[in-house]
Amino acid sequence: MIIRRLAAEDRLATSFPLQAYAFEASPLAASRVAEFRDYLPYNAGNRTLVADEDGTAVAAASAIPMRQNLRGAVLPMAGIAGVATHPLARRRGHVRALLHQLLDEMRDEGHPLTALYPFRASFYERFGYVGLPRARTATFSPADLGPLLRAELPGEVVWERVGAGYPTWRAFTERCLHERHGFAVFPDFRAVGLRDRDDRWLLTAVVDGSTVGAVTYRIDDHGGELIADDLLATDPYARALLLQFFARHVDQLERIRVQLPADELPELWLTDLAVHVEARVSRPGSPAPMARLLSLDALTGLPTGAGRVRVDLVGDRWLAGSHLLDGATGRLELRPGDSAGGGVPAATLTAAGLSALAYGVLDPAEVDIRDLGDVPADAAAELRRIFPRQVPYLFADF
The missing domain is CATH 3.40.630.30 (Gcn5-related N-acetyltransferase (GNAT))
Incomplete structure (x- = not known):
């Protein structure tokens, strides 16, 4: 070969x-x-x-x-x-x-x-990858959004074909990239495919001249479904502006289906909103994404809590050795493990275990339970301070 x-x-x-x-x-x-x-x-x-x-x-x-x-x-x-x-x-x-x-x-x-996106998650776990949350799909009737039609909301919406509005869309996803943990974007040569296909509507929410929300969508047929891609919003007002526009389709569509981050709770948007929320993971057709660290350089300087722990990385081609993780300054510092001295809690981690902590998807105890490392209770306490749980949102679908 x-x-x-x-x-x-x-x-x-x-x-x-x-x-x-x-x-x-x-x-x-x-x-x-x-x-x-x-x-x-x-x-x-x-x-x-x-x-x-x-x-x-x-x-x-x-x-x-x-x-x-x-x-x-x-x-x-x-x-x-x-x-x-x-x-x-x-x-x-x-x-x-x-x-x-x-x-x-x-x-x-x-x-x-x-x-x-794996064809088999267990195969890629052996390469050090760990699972990330799959985006949720919320399905509901536009009639249930009716109360939003009476709401006085700051800002306005702009409606256009995505081919024409692509620069606005691209700029807003760049903003989300810098503000949202886990968010990812394609390089320009790949991203422009959305513009060139021009097979979506683009709806943006604008407040004081600034784009604060955006969603691309299509409609399958009269009396059918509005199928929206990722609904991106910087705050509840931006989200409400987008949903208020969807509410105007009450006499055109039976239902609306929209993709959402894992930490979004559409059942709390409105009092009488009947909504079906689903995150379907299956093999091989609908996998959840996975990610990993390829270099410890990714950790240096990250905002962190005041924890201090030695981690011994084992069983990986790219991450290995003993390292002291120190968050005393509020920014994560990495030093050789032998500089830890006595009395510093220690844990043994696989690449998948460390990646799970860095991406915020598993608690140190879960890393231990899933055999992605050996994490004693004192080390787990320090790792929780360094890597508090945080829900990543892998926006880019590749």
């Missing part, structure tokens, strides 16, 4: 067909194959590796150079996508070899974070 990096045009005959077989209806219609070339610009800056056997590409994996917010710090993140293997070459270690090299290269180029 030989691993090589693809040039852009090579994707048409190698990685694209492998990915299409893995993730689309099959066999492909000739018209669908002809569309592959249209996708090349949106893959221009990706790093795509393939595994060759006897001159034939049998597996592929790509990394998208993205950015993600980790506890307030915006850092380069490698979004792993398009991991696929030829059906006759599966379960022979090709994906493992590709991921090792791909993550090696992305880490060496300065990406301390990585995230993906």
Whole structure:
């Protein structure tokens, strides 16, 4: 087996067909194959590796150079996508070899974070990834939003095709990137696909000339459903402005379906709102995202509580050794573990265990329970101060 990096045009005959077989209806219609070339610009800056056997590409994996917010710090993140293997070459270690090299290269180029949507979560947990919350879907009738039509709200909404409003949308997602833990954005070459497809409406909430909320959506049919993507709002007023607009569709639509962060509580928006909230995770069709640290550089300087603990990192290709985590100054400092001295609590963590704490998705006791580390009670108390629970919102869907 030989691993090589693809040039852009090579994707048409190698990685694209492998990915299409893995993730689309099959066999492909000739018209669908002809569309592959249209996708090349949106893959221009990706790093795509393939595994060759006897001159034939049998597996592929790509990394998208993205950015993600980790506890307030915006850092380069490698979004792993398009991991696929030829059906006759599966379960022979090709994906493992590709991921090792791909993550090696992305880490060496300065990406301390990585995230993906797994085909099997347990497979990627062995690579140090840990699960993140899946976005919720809320479904309700526009009639139940009626009280908002009488509400006097500050600001106004702007309604336009997403192709025309794309600069506003992109600027607002950049704002969210800097304000929301876990939020991630595509690079420009990939993000403009939304503009170019122009198959959504864009609704924005504006207060005093500043965009404070946005959502893209489409309508499937008269008497049908308004299908909204992620509803992004900086505060309840911005959210209410967007929902007030949806309420005006009461005589047009039966229901509204909108995607929300895991910590949003739509059942509390209005008194008589009958809402179905769902976060469906299934394998292989609807996985929850996963993420991990590729470098401890991601932790240095993060805002933190005044904890102090030694962590011994084990069983990982990229994170290893003994380190003192010190939050005494309010910003996390990392020093060699042997500088801790006596009496400092200590924990043993896998990469998935440390990533779970950094992303705020597991309590130290849960890390211990799930065998992602050995965390004594005194070390758990310090780790809770350093990494308080925080719900990440992995906005970018790749």
